[in-house]
Amino acid sequence: MTNTVLQAVEAHAEELAALAPENEKLGRLSDRAVEILRETGVIRMLQSAKYGGAEAHPRDFAEVVMRLASLDGSTGWVAGIVGVHPWEMSMCDPRVQEEIWGEDHDTWIASPYAPMGVLRPVEGGYIFNGHWQFSSGTDHCDWIFLGAFLGDEDGNTIMPPKNYHVILPRSDYEIVDDSWDVVGLRGTGSKDVIVKDAFIPEHRVVEFAKFLDGSQPRESGHTDPSFHIPFTTAFPLGITSAVIGIAEGALNAHLAYQKNRVQITGTKVKDDPYVLYAISAAAAEIKASRTAMLENVTYFYEKAKRGEEATLTERADSRRTQVAAAWRAVRAMDEVVARSGGNGLRMDNPIQRFWRDGHMGLAHAIHVPGSVFHATALTDIDVTPPPGPMLSMI
Known part of the structure; x- marks a missing residue:
């Protein structure tokens, strides 16, 4: 299609x-x-x-x-x-x-999902407070998903913690304008948001566990397979794809720049076998990252299409695939940027912006390999579910 x-x-x-x-x-x-x-x-x-x-x-x-x-x-x-x-x-x-x-199908919704707020139960819903960072694209959104823990009547987090996604209109939260000053992805406007004593009706609160275990998609009544792929495959999809695309952009900018570049030694890049080898090796790694991401999500789409539920081991493997793809792409990008010369890092050259953006994207929580690789290795040796918060990462 x-x-x-x-x-x-x-x-x-x-x-x-x-x-x-x-x-x-x-x-x-x-x-x-x-x-x-x-x-x-x-x-x-x-x-x-x-x-x-x-x-x-x-x-x-x-x-x-x-x-x-x-x-x-x-x-x-x-x-x-x-x-x-x-x-x-x-x-x-x-x-x-x-x-x-209902009135505008083009209404955009922001996030983040990190549980940095607390829901205090009251009649008909909750009182909500919190402070979140990294709300990408938030200036252009009229609603938001925010992560939260359930609290008691005094606002203290109930243990063990239960994670919720809370849905708010723009009127119920504040965007902190001067809160996004970073080295990369500067154009994303991923600013802080603050919520103070907002009333949240019950229908705007959803338990995150219901997305993890697949019950929320089933209860929604949707039959399209796209709604039945694992949350931990779907949510990172856009983020990791962006990082791979950034690496592709760096490679494209590097190739365009190198076509006529003459190194300080007087050697044209197109005559330097060492640089050409590095370019090809990096291109292969970036393409491998792209292929891995696309094949991974297609696997789960086809599985959902057959009416089959993903196992915990498959979900863990999916996360490992995504994390590894992001790291592979950025490492490859580093190889080409390192061979772009000093002029490749001038601020009027797009290579440096892709380089900064790629490393900023790799720093996102979903790309931290430690807990994901740990949890995946445990599922590979039949230790399921993995203990503690590692489960939420897969």
């Missing part, structure tokens, strides 16, 4: 690449970059058809995110994160879906 959204993105490729410096300067996506994402339908790819979504194959979504990130890391990153939220929202309470999309 033709990926029509990818075709639409390609029609704007030159413009999206040209907007990258402006996005970085603004510290958020420019209005024009957002307009293009809306026009092409990127954010609605995984959205329910009931509210104007494409219910696209998640592989198609990953390919679009990679392409966007290869043009501008920040645009790809925002598309990858904000673009997954409609997938989750499509499985939430029908009342909140109607609140968000």
Whole structure:
């Protein structure tokens, strides 16, 4: 099937690449970059058809995110994160879906999911407080998912902690404007958000465990396979795809720069077998990362299509595949950047921006290999479920 959204993105490729410096300067996506994402339908790819979504194959979504990130890391990153939220929202309470999309199917939803808030039970719902970092694309979103722990009547976290996703309209949280000053992905505008004593009705709170165990997708009534792939495969999909796309962008910029470059020794790069070898080796590694990501999500889509549920071992292996793909791509990017010369790191050369963006993306919590690789090794030797918080990572 033709990926029509990818075709639409390609029609704007030159413009999206040209907007990258402006996005970085603004510290958020420019209005024009957002307009293009809306026009092409990127954010609605995984959205329910009931509210104007494409219910696209998640592989198609990953390919679009990679392409966007290869043009501008920040645009790809925002598309990858904000673009997954409609997938989750499509499985939430029908009342909140109607609140968000009833009048405008293009309403965007931000996050983060880190449980940095506490829900205090009251009649009809909860009182909610917290402070979160890293809300990517938040300036362009009118609703938000925020992670929280359940508290008691005094607001103290109940032990053992229970993790929830809480859904709020823009009027119920504050965006901290000067909270995004970082080395890479500057154009994502991943700012802090603060919630103070917001009342949250019960239908806008969903238990995270129900996504992990697959009960939330089943209860939602959706039959499309895309809604039945594991949450821990779907949520990282946009983020890891963005990192791989950034590495592809660095490689493309490097190749364009090297075509006519003459090294200080007087040797043209195209005549230097050592640099050419490194370029090819890096290109192969980046392509391997792309292939691994796409094959991974396709495997779970086809499994869901057959009505089969993913095992814990398969979920763990999926996370290992994603994490390894991100690290492989960034390591390969480092090899080509290291051979770009001093001028390749001038601020007017896009190579340096891709390099900074890639390392910032690799620092995301989902790409930390320790607990993921630990948990996966345990499942490989039949220690299931893995102990403690490692389970939440797979």
